[in-house]
Amino acid sequence: MTMTIQASADTVDHPRRSWKQDPDGVRANILQVAREAFANKGLTGAKIEEIAARTATSKRMIYYYFGDKEGLYREVLADAYRRMRVAEDTLDLEDMPPVDALRKLAEFTFDHHRTSRDFIRLVMIENVHNGQHMPDAAEISGQNSSAIRLLEDIYDRGREAGLFRPGLSAVELHWHISALCYFNVSNRATFSQIFGDELFKPEGQTNLRRHVGDMVLRFVLMPDKIAEMRG
Template sequence: MRRSVSVDEDGKVRQAKRDPEGVRRDILSAAMEEFSLNGLSGGRIDEIAARTRTSKRMIYYYFGDKEGLYERVLEEAYAKVRGGESDLGLDALAPVAALTKLCRFTFDHHRANPAFIRMVMIENIHHGRHLLHSEAIRGLNRPAIEALESVLRRGQAEGVFRAGVEALELHWQISALSFFNVSNVATFSAIFGDSLFTADGQEQLSRHVAEMVLRYVLSPGHVDFIAQAAG
């Protein structure tokens, strides 16, 4: 935890005040783990307080109530994935390279962040009620579609991507392929074995998701771009 110590003139150790922003980050991190494992109704504020060595009173001071904390955790989860997308520098890449990089990032992010997937699944159980209340989340997600629209426009202007592909639908397709890989790992493995979920299997799936998306988007005569993207 973020607690520093100092020694006074009498040689007594004194605890310095904890950094408020550090406390907030610690609470959000613990709350992500708690809510992603147990849901909103099953998540316990007492457990979050214990993990962060703070108090329920302090948690409520920062976040209002349990639902306020849950909503803030959702915002942080979406901010992380959207922040990662914005760091990809897609505008500086050729359209095929940009779309490939976005597909690989989405697949690999979801794979590395199963708590995010569980939070999205839990929010769907709640019919998206907390997402609808969060203007911050809507603001975070709009740029994701705008960035994809920009990649598609550049690819279409160069004749590399076919006309008629909609950014929102393409975002859905990329998300669906990447989401299923995490959300259904337990049931899929139980039925078919776990060969797709080894390190090699996941790397192959990540490449093939990008290839599937490119095959859908590329204009006729530009399929050779897939091999270039893979290389």
């Protein structure tokens, strides 16, 4: 009954150190199950026993590898940020003209957030907890994340080309883009119950995505360049 753990869905391709016993696999498996649990039910809402049950291993292992519930949650969170980071790295817009690059970045973020429900929910939950469990700055250091560096690059190029207006910062642009893309996922439940779900239907979302792109561009472009937008 060895059958090392196959943490489905997510890669985890065990470099099985030997035969039985696959610590990394077990860890990864726990982490994945825990991620879903915490994303769905929150820190207090998720139950260790239930997580353990969904796992290919036992409750004891969770405590063995992660110490306690909070330790597990912390690792889930850190791991989630790491994954998000990886996704951001795939973006390669350095060669694209600044206007297109910015639009693409914004709309990519929109789509990406939309499909990263678990991550968004973890961030929501962590914010409910006032960010008490965030991995330390060193581990994420957003200041030199590729997202920020990319934005910096795009903005600088736009400035040099006389297309973008001065006085803005990469972090602030990131804030704006994040706000628009995050809210779309985080507040879907309440917003759609109050204002209807038109905006969240396929057409509504395509529309919103474009508008988010528009919004960011119109925000940074020099006034006289806006008329020329989108051919």
